[in-house]
Amino acid sequence: MTRRLPRLRIQATRWPRYALVLTDTPAPECTECEGDGGFEHDYGDYDTGEYAGTDWEPCTCWNEQRRWPLLPLPHRPRWLRRRNRGIDPWGPSGYSNEPPF
Template identity: 45%
Template sequence: MPRLRLHYRADHRPLLVLADTPRPRCPECWGEGGWAYDYGDENGEYAGTEYVPCACWNPDHPERSVVIPRWIARRLFGWREPVYSDEPPF
């Protein structure tokens, strides 16, 4: 059973997104949804970080989003239109 939450996202346009979240009292990940660990190459040097998702959460679960009208986003979240410069460098 997914645990859904609403959050606000303002990339190019204001959105309300309904997304799945990890189980808050999971004994393995403690509600973080997974863990990251660093690994090294054959010389023992840092080679990257690997993220392992916990079984309590599916990060690939599809999100549902709803576009918010701009006047509502301005009033509730203080959203402003993106300003693009025509000055170099652009």
């Protein structure tokens, strides 16, 4: 059995604080999960048999918990944070009623 080297990518995280971290990714040549990193299992309600949700089972080619912090990122100052993120200031109530000509 050959040892698999981790396939790393840089990711920004917000918990426990803002930081850049290196994370492990699924092996694209994995024959079990075909590079998806795991398997989805749909399940139904016991009483009615209707769809109730999906479970996720990770593959052995990937460790979701493997992370290496690289660089802590500073928080933005309070005066730079926007309060109305979802509202368009040029449209009434966030949406424009004009056609896009």
